[in-house]
Amino acid sequence: MAVRMEVQEFQSPAVLVPVEFDVVMPGDGEVLIRVQAAGVNPFDWKYVEGLSGRGAPTEFPIVPGNEVAGYVDAVGAGVTTVGMGDEVIWHGFLGGYASHLIVKATAVRPKPESIGFAEAASIPVAGGTAWAAINQAGVGKGDRVLIHGAAGGLGGFGIQIARNLNAHVIGTASAANHDYVRQLGAEPVEYGDGLEDRARAIGPVTAVVDFVGSAETIAATVALLPDLSRAITTAASPASTAAGITPVARDPKSVPSAIDLVGRGYVTVDVSRTMSIRNAERAFAESRTGHTRGKIVLIA
Numbered sequence: 001m002a003v004r005m006e007v008q009e010f011q012s013p014a015v016l017v018p019v020e021f022d023v024v025m026p027g028d029g030e031v032l033i034r035v036q037a038a039g040v041n042p043f044d045w046k047y048v049e050g051l052s053g054r055g056a057p058t059e060f061p062i063v064p065g066n067e068v069a070g071y072v073d074a075v076g077a078g079v080t081t082v083g084m085g086d087e088v089i090w091h092g093f094l095g096g097y098a099s100h101l102i103v104k105a106t107a108v109r110p111k112p113e114s115i116g117f118a119e120a121a122s123i124p125v126a127g128g129t130a131w132a133a134i135n136q137a138g139v140g141k142g143d144r145v146l147i148h149g150a151a152g153g154l155g156g157f158g159i160q161i162a163r164n165l166n167a168h169v170i171g172t173a174s175a176a177n178h179d180y181v182r183q184l185g186a187e188p189v190e191y192g193d194g195l196e197d198r199a200r201a202i203g204p205v206t207a208v209v210d211f212v213g214s215a216e217t218i219a220a221t222v223a224l225l226p227d228l229s230r231a232i233t234t235a236a237s238p239a240s241t242a243a244g245i246t247p248v249a250r251d252p253k254s255v256p257s258a259i260d261l262v263g264r265g266y267v268t269v270d271v272s273r274t275m276s277i278r279n280a281e282r283a284f285a286e287s288r289t290g291h292t293r294g295k296i297v298l299i300a
């Protein structure tokens with residue numbers, strides 16, 4: 001029996017209810033995905049709890065989840081780009097916390113054979129957004145880029161993508177994550193009181209990518225970066241905008257580029273935690289702490 005995790009009313013913290021449903025056949029231009037893994041992102045709980053910046057949702061039920069990896073189980077009329085049994089990655093808006101999902105064929109991409117489903121389901125949101133932010137900041141050879149939030153989902157991708165562009169990376173994290181950040185290729189620096197001085201002691205920075213968006217990261221960015229046109233945030237707020245830090249923009253190249261980098265082995269994906277899709281509420285609780293490492297993935 002197919003199951004999806006529904007948020008049925010506006011509540012904080014959100015309650016997720018497993019609901020069984022009958023699988024129907026995909027319509028014209030659609031495919032049915034038998035989900036193997038669904039990526040968890042802070043947006044998933046922020047959206048249903050009215051904290052995403054889009055206001056409180058008014059229509060329920062909502063099935064969270066913007067990225068999955070799985071097998072194509074059926075194809076609708078007119079679909080020529082994917083076939084039965086193909087291993088694919090989907091990126092879209094809501095619906096991913098489910099064992100089966102019908103989506104537009106144009107929204108799926110081939111899963112690289114070299115990686116597993118959990119890794120594949122982790123790429124679109126974190127990998128795609130990190131790729132977009134690093135590229136929007138114009139990071140390249142000779143740069144010294146400061147990444148705020150280096151140990152999280154976006155951080156792991158951001159460090160490796162910047163290193164692939166031959167930049168030197170300084171990554172902020174708590175002391176417990178310094179070895180981890182170092183392994184990913186960045187020079188760690190502890191956040192908290194004195195961040196600006198510690199970062200300055202490491203040397204000048206030429207670009208900043210902020211995956212945190214706190215008052216501290218905004219102040220440090222403004223103090224450390226002479227050219228704020230090279231400061232990009234994925235956690236934009238009125239304060240970051242007032243400070244002159246640019247929000248990350250959508251880039252159609254970002255998701256395919258991130259998938260390609262992982263598929264070719266230039267970037268690895270750290271899935272720090274997997275749990276059953278039925279435990280999505282626990283995944284929300286862990287993500288809500290703001291201190292998870294790498295990616296949390298739900299297994300369908």
Ligand SMILES: NC(=O)c1ccc[n+]([C@@H]2O[C@H](COP(=O)([O-])OP(=O)(O)OC[C@H]3O[C@@H](n4cnc5c(N)ncnc54)[C@H](OP(=O)(O)O)[C@@H]3O)[C@@H](O)[C@H]2O)c1
Nearest residue numbers: 042129149151152153154173174177191234235290291292
């Ligand atoms: N605009 C978009 O399209 C878009 C897309 C994806 C994500 N986002 C946003 O981008 C942000 C990052 O997403 P994510 O998935 O990477 O989140 P995440 O995985 O939940 O980030 C957790 C990490 O943040 C670190 N952290 C917490 N507070 C910190 C601080 N003050 N300074 C430095 N590091 C700190 C933690 O490190 P320690 O454990 O060492 O403290 C932890 O490793 C979120 O706000 C998310 O909503 C936006």
